[in-house]
Amino acid sequence: xxxVVQIRVKVSExxxxxxxxxxxxxxxxxxxxxxxxxxxxxxxxSGVDDPRNIVVFRNGxxxxxxxxxxxxxxxxxxxxxxAGKTEPLPLASGMPRLGERVMAVGFPYVDVFRxxxxxxxxxxxxxxxxxxxxxxxxxxxxxVTDAFVADGCSGGPLVDGKGRVVGVLRFNLAKNGxxxxxxxxxxxxxxxxxxxxxxxxx
Numbered sequence: 001x002x003x004v005v006q007i008r009v010k011v012s013e014x015x016x017x018x019x020x021x022x023x024x025x026x027x028x029x030x031x032x033x034x035x036x037x038x039x040x041x042x043x044x045x046s047g048v049d050d051p052r053n054i055v056v057f058r059n060g061x062x063x064x065x066x067x068x069x070x071x072x073x074x075x076x077x078x079x080x081x082x083a084g085k086t087e088p089l090p091l092a093s094g095m096p097r098l099g100e101r102v103m104a105v106g107f108p109y110v111d112v113f114r115x116x117x118x119x120x121x122x123x124x125x126x127x128x129x130x131x132x133x134x135x136x137x138x139x140x141x142x143x144v145t146d147a148f149v150a151d152g153c154s155g156g157p158l159v160d161g162k163g164r165v166v167g168v169l170r171f172n173l174a175k176n177g178x179x180x181x182x183x184x185x186x187x188x189x190x191x192x193x194x195x196x197x198x199x200x201x202x
Contacts, residue, residue, distance in 0.1 A: 011047035026154035040155030060116030106153025123147030
């Protein structure tokens with residue numbers, strides 16, 4: 001899927017002996033227009049102290065990215081890259097149905113997978129508009145799916161059977177390091193509502 005990109009964020013660097021050790025965090029994003037606009041999760045960028053530390057990999061090619069908007073209340077953010085004409089994913093206009101088949105797309109486990117191809121996990125919509133507590137904080141209006149969302153997939157698209165984005169992947173439900181069979185996404189409607197109130201257009 002050429003519309004899905006990997007995001008690398010440099011979060012720290014330390015001098016060790018005669019070498020400089022850099023630490024990175026990774027996420028996923030996807031194009032939402034033909035001019036290089038990318039949608040992802042805000043928490044993917046949370047460790048950034050310098051916008052120059054955000055790099056997007058499109059088909060394995062690194063591109064310097066710059067952050068545009070951060071919507072922390074719904075954990076969404078947009079980036080822009082200079083990549084010529086880009087191929088956007090269509091955004092769904094409504095909520096998916098319970099039981100509807102969906103696919104979670106992202107770049108998991110960067111320490112294992114070293115190629116430029118995103119992974120796809122299939123599942124169903126297990127809930128929408130759900131309210132949960134995550135890391136001791138209340139979170140409202142989430143999509144729930146039994147598709148697996150691994151580390152590195154945050155910010156990736158949750159797409160329906162027609163290839164339309166219905167949600168943006170956020171996190172999975174785990175206990176003691178074991179996945180409990182459910183993952184969560186921010187409905188794409190949350191972004192569309194924000195765009196309707198801003199100058200940013202997809």
